[in-house]
Amino acid sequence: MIDDFLLRALLAGMGLMLAAGPLxxxxxxxxxxxVGDATSHAAILGVALALATSLxxxxxxxxxxxxxxxxxxxxxNRGRATDTVLGVLAHSALALxxxxxxxxxxxxxxxxxxxxxxxLAVSWRDLILVWGGAFLVLGLLVWRWHALLxxxxxxxxAVASGLNPRREGLILTLSLALVVAVSLKIVGALLVxxxxxxxxxxxxxxxxxxEAMAAVAVGxxxxxxxxxxxxxxxxxxxxxxxxxxxxxxxFAASLGLPRQKP
Amino acid sequence: MHLxxxxxxxxxxxxxxxxxxxxxxxxxxxxVTVLGPNGSGKSSLVRALVGAMPVARGRIIRRDGLRIGYxxxxxxxxxxxxxxxxxxxxxxxxxxxxxxxxxxxxxxxGDLRSRQMSDLSGxxxxxxxxxxxxxxxxxILILDEPTQGLDQLGEAAFYRLLEDLRSASGTAxxxxxxxxxxxxxxxxxxxxxxxxxxxxGTPQIVSxxxxxxxxxxxxxxxxxxxxxxxxNHSHDDGHGHGHSHDHTHSHDHANGHDHADGNAxxxxxxxxxxxxxxxxxxx
Numbered sequence: 001m002i003d004d005f006l007l008r009a010l011l012a013g014m015g016l017m018l019a020a021g022p023l024x025x026x027x028x029x030x031x032x033x034x035v036g037d038a039t040s041h042a043a044i045l046g047v048a049l050a051l052a053t054s055l056x057x058x059x060x061x062x063x064x065x066x067x068x069x070x071x072x073x074x075x076x077n078r079g080r081a082t083d084t085v086l087g088v089l090a091h092s093a094l095a096l097x098x099x100x101x102x103x104x105x106x107x108x109x110x111x112x113x114x115x116x117x118x119x120l121a122v123s124w125r126d127l128i129l130v131w132g133g134a135f136l137v138l139g140l141l142v143w144r145w146h147a148l149l150x151x152x153x154x155x156x157x158a159v160a161s162g163l164n165p166r167r168e169g170l171i172l173t174l175s176l177a178l179v180v181a182v183s184l185k186i187v188g189a190l191l192v193x194x195x196x197x198x199x200x201x202x203x204x205x206x207x208x209x210x211e212a213m214a215a216v217a218v219g220x221x222x223x224x225x226x227x228x229x230x231x232x233x234x235x236x237x238x239x240x241x242x243x244x245x246x247x248x249x250x251f252a253a254s255l256g257l258p259r260q261k262p
Numbered sequence: 263m264h265l266x267x268x269x270x271x272x273x274x275x276x277x278x279x280x281x282x283x284x285x286x287x288x289x290x291x292x293x294v295t296v297l298g299p300n301g302s303g304k305s306s307l308v309r310a311l312v313g314a315m316p317v318a319r320g321r322i323i324r325r326d327g328l329r330i331g332y333x334x335x336x337x338x339x340x341x342x343x344x345x346x347x348x349x350x351x352x353x354x355x356x357x358x359x360x361x362x363x364x365x366x367x368x369x370x371x372g373d374l375r376s377r378q379m380s381d382l383s384g385x386x387x388x389x390x391x392x393x394x395x396x397x398x399x400x401x402i403l404i405l406d407e408p409t410q411g412l413d414q415l416g417e418a419a420f421y422r423l424l425e426d427l428r429s430a431s432g433t434a435x436x437x438x439x440x441x442x443x444x445x446x447x448x449x450x451x452x453x454x455x456x457x458x459x460x461x462x463g464t465p466q467i468v469s470x471x472x473x474x475x476x477x478x479x480x481x482x483x484x485x486x487x488x489x490x491x492x493x494n495h496s497h498d499d500g501h502g503h504g505h506s507h508d509h510t511h512s513h514d515h516a517n518g519h520d521h522a523d524g525n526a527x528x529x530x531x532x533x534x535x536x537x538x539x540x541x542x543x544x545x
């Protein structure tokens with residue numbers, strides 16, 4: 001019989017990956033890795049905002065993460081967003097967030113919980129939030145799947161087919177903000193981007209179609225969550241980073257396998 | 263009514279005006295070529311026509327329910343995106359296997375249907391893009407430099423296909439090109455572009471227009487220069503490009519030869535541009 005807290009942790013991680021898998025493949029197809037970084041780092045600023053205004057943390061993080069995601073996406077649309085600008089935004093957002101949290105009088109929070117997550121402390125209420133957010137994002141992605149894929153392949157072809165690449169991009173951006181917000185508690189701001197990118201990257205070698213890649217990314221994510229949780233118990237290591245480390249090991253293993261040939 | 267019409271359109275990139283005062287229209291069954299030196303606004307014009315680029319002034323009128331088959335100048339498919347040719351054809355709208363097979367066969371790439379898009383060569387990709395454009399039974403095909411990456415045989419087959427489409431189903435074709443010799447034989451009408459419409463008419467009329475000669479050189483001299491370059495290009499890349507190609511495109515109408523040279527240099531730039539893309543695809 002597995003412990004209650006462990007079950008919750010497992011379910012939380014699996015719920016997160018349900019959204020992070022399909023979203024992650026878009027992040028790597030569209031080379032939005034830095035957008036993921038900037039958005040997740042900005043989430044700390046969202047925590048500060050929520051504390052300052054006594055709003056629920058999830059509201060603050062969704063708000064700030066969405067603002068950041070829109071800002072970064074807006075810059076990339078104009079073709080001005082060099083790696084440099086994105087890097088500056090990502091790191092400043094994190095630093096500002098940490099400074100802001102420290103400035104709030106009376107706030108006594110365990111920042112490391114937001115930076116690295118605390119999946120073992122996930123409550124049933126958190127679980128509902130995670131699965132709710134994940135289903136919302138998954139629903140959005142499934143609904144717009146063909147349009148998103150067309151836009152990713154070529155913006156010009158998408159426009160010629162009557163699609164609006166900007167709108168599709170916005171859907172991804174907002175999904176990203178939502179995933180970041182719900183996963184803050186699980187893996188933390190610093191590791192969210194990793195759970196988006198690493199399982200998706202591992203999935204490439206096993207996929208011949210976009211849909212398969214999204215599904216395989218979810219599978220790898222689940223493996224990483226289960227393996228990481230197990231290892232963190234066994235070796236008494238922090239759960240969030242151990243999950244990401246497990247994902248990284250899976251990625252390294254996927255590199256060793258021969259690439260799927262046509 | 264015209265299939266598609268541009269009325270007094272102006273296109274800007276930032277503060278720079280790329281095109282101004284362009285009026286043009288295309289009717290059913292016409293093959294029209296837009297010709298112009300590098301940076302003359304050809305691609306901007308077709309992008310505006312398909313709606314992929316906003317116009318700063320004027321308007322574009324498409325017939326109600328107009329189906330456009332569009333082949334962009336190039337698309338780059340990252341190898342990290344697994345996508346077979348067959349799946350690509352079903353984006354964004356699912357197409358039947360029969361329709362997909364038929365379209366691929368028509369463009370001569372029926373055997374590529376289960377290949378990954380990122381593994382295709384430039385010419386193969388071009389044919390797949392054309393197949394995708396054909397599937398929707400378009401009223402008009404809009405093709406931006408469609409023959410780049412095709413070999414001589416492929417190019418000839420390509421233009422025969424366009425002819426067939428036109429005679430079989432009355433499909434209109436708008437081509438962007440700087441392949442002078444092909445344009446002359448395959449088009450009903452040529453529009454010569456250089457920031458505005460310089461001249462327009464049948465290939466015969468245009469080739470004798472002074473505006474055209476100013477852009478592309480007089481008579482056979484200009485055409486031959488391009489011909490020669492084409493051959494050079496395919497056989498010994500890198501050689502023969504050392505002489506002074508004018509990449510600045512100063513729009514010096516008085517000296518047509520510079521432009522012809524500049525244009526030829528442009529072909530080379532394109533070819534070179536694909537190489538890093540391919541290397542990228544390998545990583």
